[in-house]
Each structure stands twice: as structure tokens, then as C-alpha cells.
Amino acid sequence: MxxxxxxxxxxxxxxxxxxxxxxxxxxxxxxxxxxxxxxxxxxxxxxxxxxxxxxxxxxxxxxxxxxxxxxxxxxxxxxxxxxxxxxxxxxxxxxxxxxxxxxxxxxxxxxxxxxxxxxxxxxxxxxxxxxxxxxxxxxxxxxxxxxxxxxxxxxxxxxxxxxxxxxxxxxxxxxxxxxxxxxxxxxxxxxxxxxxxxxxGEAPVAPVLAHVRHEIGDPGLEPCAAGGPAFEVIYLLEADDAAVARLRTRLDGLGDSLVVVGGDGLWNVHVHVDDAGAAVEAGVEAGRPYRIRITHFDTTAPPREREQVQRAVVVVVPGEGLAGLCAEAGATTVLARPGEPPASGELVDAIRRAHAREVVLLPNSAELRHTAAAAAEQARTEGVRVALIPTRAAVQGIAALAVHEPDRRFDEDVVAMTAAAGATRYAELAVAERQSWTSAGVCQAGDVLGLIDGDVAVIGADLADTAEAVLDRMLAAGGELVTLVLGEDVPDGDAVADRLERYVRDGYLAVDTLVYRGGRGSTPLLVGVE
Incomplete structure (x- = not known):
């Protein structure tokens, strides 16, 4: 063997x-x-x-x-x-x-x-x-x-x-x-x-266990013990070994169920505490915490069943600012950070949190199409009617969400949202990490790349200049509305936004412009043209 x-x-x-x-x-x-x-x-x-x-x-x-x-x-x-x-x-x-x-x-x-x-x-x-x-x-x-x-x-x-x-x-x-x-x-x-x-090559025989519950949902389970910590806090942490050793001591004094795993500069921290803010602050002192998840334990009474709504939208967003924007529009959001796409289980969790009979799922990434399809299929087995609109960028999701009307028939709403997303061309501006060949020529590390519908179309040295070139290419085919989503790390972001708004207004008189802040975790600039 x-x-x-x-x-x-x-x-x-x-x-x-x-x-x-x-x-x-x-x-x-x-x-x-x-x-x-x-x-x-x-x-x-x-x-x-x-x-x-x-x-x-x-x-x-x-x-x-x-x-x-x-x-x-x-x-x-x-x-x-x-x-x-x-x-x-x-x-x-x-x-x-x-x-x-x-x-x-x-x-x-x-x-x-x-x-x-x-x-x-x-x-x-x-x-x-x-x-x-x-x-x-x-x-x-x-x-x-x-x-x-x-x-x-x-x-x-x-x-x-x-x-x-x-x-x-x-x-x-x-x-x-x-x-x-x-x-x-x-x-x-x-x-x-x-x-x-x-x-x-052979599955083991399923065990016969001496102690098992007789039935799922058996009322014999005890509720969360009163007096226990109120919150579960989990985050990934970039830190060195010495800082993590100090963090363990600090968190051990704050709560219980402390587990810190990992190594080589990357750790996963889990703890149950009453002061969730203090647990996160301890992580900030140790290094760079991210993907922070805080869950409240109901230690006083069983949770009351929330009334199920008829329809909800679940949307994947690449930045905290867009997450806030979509949440204000009534959507349930799933945050996708660079290099860390959500798993299908996270999308299923979001569909469950939406607690709706009907759900429209907007993945906002071509790379998530299979993941989103798996999540939709799982949710359907749980009795939720799910429509997956294959949005490939956040600006397409914003366009779809803008025409969402929960009072319409489900099929009509899905058709309208699909049409709005499909009518939105999208672009992304990113910074090249290394020299490489692209469809627009050879780029060097530090160059600004303008990708239109997923392909590199423009290579430039300045974000605003490259964005103007991208806008010219996209608006050459017409358009009525430009959507700009600026990332948190764009230098002089307000000045860049004002410049691009003015550029569109002066060069394309019949085109309106909307500007949103992508917040932490978003790419430098997303562009949508409807």
C-alpha cells in the first residue's frame, strides 16, 4: 500500500x-x-x-x-x-x-x-x-x-x-x-x-457510533451557555512569529476558544470574546489583519425566525465601498478581495442570509461563473428559486441592480437586469507587476494597463491619461452613461475623478457620469459605459 x-x-x-x-x-x-x-x-x-x-x-x-x-x-x-x-x-x-x-x-x-x-x-x-x-x-x-x-x-x-x-x-x-x-x-x-x-480505492465501512442524536433538530440540545463570550472573531493576519506570540497572550486574556494557526508570515486567528473590537485591535498591533469576520452569539434565547421575503439580490463586490453601496440598494453582498475569490459555500451562505424565496445572483467576475453556478444549484436544492446573471464586472452588477424591481414578476425582473448588464461595456485599469506581452504590446512593471472587456487595449504611464484613452475607445461606439469606480489607493482620487468627469462632459455632451468610491480592496479604476 x-x-x-x-x-x-x-x-x-x-x-x-x-x-x-x-x-x-x-x-x-x-x-x-x-x-x-x-x-x-x-x-x-x-x-x-x-x-x-x-x-x-x-x-x-x-x-x-x-x-x-x-x-x-x-x-x-x-x-x-x-x-x-x-x-x-x-x-x-x-x-x-x-x-x-x-x-x-x-x-x-x-x-x-x-x-x-x-x-x-x-x-x-x-x-x-x-x-x-x-x-x-x-x-x-x-x-x-x-x-x-x-x-x-x-x-x-x-x-x-x-x-x-x-x-x-x-x-x-x-x-x-x-x-x-x-x-x-x-x-x-x-x-x-x-x-x-x-x-x-475502497471507502471504509460507515461507522456505527454508540452516541448519536436520534433526529436532526432534536430539542435535547442545550442553547449557548449564558455568560459565555458574545462574539466569535476570525481574521487572517500577516505578522512575524514574535508578534504572533504576543498576540496569543493578549487574546488569551480577552476570551476563550483561542486557536492561532499558520506560519511563514500568514496566520488564521480564531477566538471567542466579549469585546470584538479589542480582539481586532490586538491583530492590528501584531500586523495586518484582513478578511475579518465577527459573529454574534445569542446567549439569552433561541433566535426568532426572520420572516422570509419574496425576492433578494446577492452580489459579489471587489471593495468595501461598493459593498456599502450595494447594501444601501438592498442587496446582500459578498466581498471579494484581490487573489481571494469567494468559494461557492460563501455564496450559498449569502443566499441563505438573504432569506428569500427568489434570489438573483450577480457574480461580477468571469472567473466565478462555475463557483456561482455551483452555489445556485445548491440553493435550489434547498428550495430557493435562483437566477444567475453572468455579470463579468462590478459595473455590470451596478447596472443590473439599478433596474431591479422586486415588485415585478421574477422572470421579468431577471430579463430587465440581464439586459442592463449586457448593455454595459466594462473596463479596468490596473498596474502591471512585471514585464510581459499583452494584446496591446509589451508592458513594463509599473505601467498602467487599460483592459476593455477583459483584454489589454491601452498601455500608459499615468492613470488619468490611460483612463481618458480607454474612455475614448469605449465611447467611440456610443453611450449614454459612464460609471467610474475609484479604488482607495488612487493618489489624488478626487482630482482624478473631477478630471475624468470633466473630460467626458467636454468631449461627449450627451453622456452623463456617475462616480463611486470602491473603498479598500478595490482595483484602481473600474469603468462602465451604458
Whole structure:
């Protein structure tokens, strides 16, 4: 039996783990009682593995044009990095560290038993106050079993994890009272089962667990304990090791359930606190926190079911300013940062948050078409009527949102929004990072690139000059309205906006101009012409 993983096996493992967690997500959510009974462990693990799988697919996609296959070390490191940046919740963050530990050893050619041992060790070190009867116990038992039977490490690890999971109610009183096994541990068992199938080609027999809930939604679950921390705070952090060590001490004094995972300058921080602002400020003192997510725990009473609305719009936006603009228009927003496209699970979450019978989904990126289609399909299985309008840029989404009328028939509204988006040509101005060939010629690092409908059309040295050239090309075919979205980092942004407004007004008398601020995270300039 193989004692290490090649690139194809890692890819298969990620795919099978995602499939398994997708099947079991609701059941795992239903047994989530520790550390907070917020019913999202299965979803968090699914989103974490989905991010890992997307990173692995990106490595393979980069090799599609050639005859080579990616190196196993590159694939396992991509898996670990994807899990790190996409980790959700307590268990998802710990799983990301488990995958990181495995990647460290597998990337160096170590055998599976050694990788599982390193994973368990690294995960336990990442938790400020480890508790037995959790995913850590299950991971530790899997590693011990693999060490004992290295010639059949994955099957031994799965069996050790199964037995440890069955024992978790006896280790943690809250699990015993609820009559459940640990939700995070159960999710890890699904991931290890996928590893068994990826290595051996045979799926393990589904376990019969001594402690399971009788029915999803059983009222035996205890609500979130009164007096516990009010908020879950999660963020990615760019910082050095010394700063992170100080951050751990600071956050440990602010709250509980502290998990800090990662390394090499990039970390994922998870903590439960009463003062969410202080937890974020601690991250600012340590380095650069981003992708900050703050969730409020209702510690007093079960949440009241919000009344479902008839129709909602879910829109992906590339900047915080546009997120505010779209939210003011009534849309549910998903923030996409450069190099960090949202996963399908995030889009599904947004559709659920919209809490509507009908949803119009605007991905605003050609790269998100498959992700958005997967999210739409998942939401349809949950009874939501979803229309996906394949917008390729934020300005097309703004145009579609501008004509949205929730009182119209659904099909009529979708047609009108689709027509508005399709009638909007789009451009983006960006700064070249390196010398390269483009459809407009050779560019140098630092040049301003004007991309029209996705292709480089203009190369310039100045943002405003290049924008004027782009506007001339786009308005040569006619237009009635120009939309400009300026990023936060544009020098003298107000002056640039005034100049471009004046340029359009003086050169194209019948054309109106709207200017928006993209805010942090947006590209230097987006242009739309309707």
C-alpha cells in the first residue's frame, strides 16, 4: 500500500472529503454543542475543505497547457494554504492546522504515519487550552494508531479515529448530556475516510457510533451557555512569529476558544470574546489583519425566525465601498478581495442570509461563473428559486441592480437586469507587476494597463491619461452613461475623478457620469459605459 501521496491522490482526497462533508454537513451541524451550540461545525468544515480543494484545482489548472503534472509537494502545500485562508470556525481552523502539519511532512516525502503524527502535534500546539473529547482527541488517536501500524497507516488512523470519536461523550460532559459525539471529531472522521478511499480505492465501512442524536433538530440540545463570550472573531493576519506570540497572550486574556494557526508570515486567528473590537485591535498591533469576520452569539434565547421575503439580490463586490453601496440598494453582498475569490459555500451562505424565496445572483467576475453556478444549484436544492446573471464586472452588477424591481414578476425582473448588464461595456485599469506581452504590446512593471472587456487595449504611464484613452475607445461606439469606480489607493482620487468627469462632459455632451468610491480592496479604476 502506498505510504505517501502523489499529486493525483491529494486531488482525489480533497474531492472525496468535500463530497463526504457535503453529505454529512447538516447532520454534523445538528450535533454541534461544543464549544458553542451554534449549529455550524459541519458547514465550517465544508467551507474549509472547499477552499483547500479550490487551491489544489488551481495548481492543476496551471499545468493544463503543458504535458507535466504538478509536483506532489506543490499540491499538498496548496491544499494546506487553501485551508488556511478559507478556515471557518473553531473546528475548521484546527482542521487547517492538521492539513498544514500533514503538508509539512508529505511535502518533504515523509510517509503517511509521520504526516499524521505531525498534524496532530501541530494542531494541539495551536490551541491555547486543549480540551479532551474534541477533534484534538480524535486527531491524536488517529496519529497513535498510524504510528502503531505504519504499513497500513490510513486504515489504522481511520479506525483509531472512529474509536476515539465514539469515546468523546465520556470525556466531555456537554456531549454526554446531549447524547452526541463531538461534531468536529465526526467531521475529521469524514476527512480521514476520504483519505482511506483516495489511497486504497475502497471507502471504509460507515461507522456505527454508540452516541448519536436520534433526529436532526432534536430539542435535547442545550442553547449557548449564558455568560459565555458574545462574539466569535476570525481574521487572517500577516505578522512575524514574535508578534504572533504576543498576540496569543493578549487574546488569551480577552476570551476563550483561542486557536492561532499558520506560519511563514500568514496566520488564521480564531477566538471567542466579549469585546470584538479589542480582539481586532490586538491583530492590528501584531500586523495586518484582513478578511475579518465577527459573529454574534445569542446567549439569552433561541433566535426568532426572520420572516422570509419574496425576492433578494446577492452580489459579489471587489471593495468595501461598493459593498456599502450595494447594501444601501438592498442587496446582500459578498466581498471579494484581490487573489481571494469567494468559494461557492460563501455564496450559498449569502443566499441563505438573504432569506428569500427568489434570489438573483450577480457574480461580477468571469472567473466565478462555475463557483456561482455551483452555489445556485445548491440553493435550489434547498428550495430557493435562483437566477444567475453572468455579470463579468462590478459595473455590470451596478447596472443590473439599478433596474431591479422586486415588485415585478421574477422572470421579468431577471430579463430587465440581464439586459442592463449586457448593455454595459466594462473596463479596468490596473498596474502591471512585471514585464510581459499583452494584446496591446509589451508592458513594463509599473505601467498602467487599460483592459476593455477583459483584454489589454491601452498601455500608459499615468492613470488619468490611460483612463481618458480607454474612455475614448469605449465611447467611440456610443453611450449614454459612464460609471467610474475609484479604488482607495488612487493618489489624488478626487482630482482624478473631477478630471475624468470633466473630460467626458467636454468631449461627449450627451453622456452623463456617475462616480463611486470602491473603498479598500478595490482595483484602481473600474469603468462602465451604458
Amino acid at each position: 502506498p505510504q505517501t501521496l502523489d499529486a493525483a491522490a491529494v486531488r482525489t482526497w480533497c474531492s472525496l472529503a468535500l463530497e463526504a462533508l457535503g453529505r454529512e454537513r447538516e447532520e454534523i451541524d445538528a450535533i454541534n454543542v461544543y464549544p458553542v451550540a451554534d449549529g455550524d461545525t459541519g458547514t465550517n468544515l465544508y467551507l474549509t475543505v472547499e477552499s483547500a480543494a479550490q487551491a489544489v484545482e488551481a495548481v492543476f489548472a496551471a499545468h493544463e497547457t503543458g504535458s507535466s503534472v504538478p509536483a506532489p509537494a506543490d499540491v499538498v502545500r496548496a491544499m494546506a494554504h487553501g485551508a488556511l485562508i478559507g478556515a471557518r470556525g473553531n473546528s475548521g481552523t484546527i482542521l487547517a492546522q492538521l492539513l498544514r502539519g500533514m503538508a509539512e511532512r508529505l511535502g518533504d516525502g515523509d510517509h503517511l504515519a509521520g504526516a499524521l503524527h505531525r498534524a496532530a502535534t501541530l494542531a494541539r500546539e495551536a490551541v491555547a487550552h486543549p480540551v479532551e473529547g474534541t477533534i484534538l482527541s480524535v486527531a491524536g488517536a488517529a496519529a497513535q494508531a498510524a504510528d502503531a501500524f505504519p504499513q497500513d497507516a490510513v486504515r489504522a488512523a481511520y479506525e483509531g479515529a472512529r474509536q476515539a470519536l465514539d469515546a468523546t461523550p465520556g470525556q466531555l460532559a456537554v456531549l454526554e448530556r446531549a447524547g452526541v459525539v463531538d461534531a468536529g471529531g465526526r467531521g475529521l472522521l469524514m476527512v480521514l475516510g476520504a483519505l482511506v478511499e483516495a489511497v486504497t
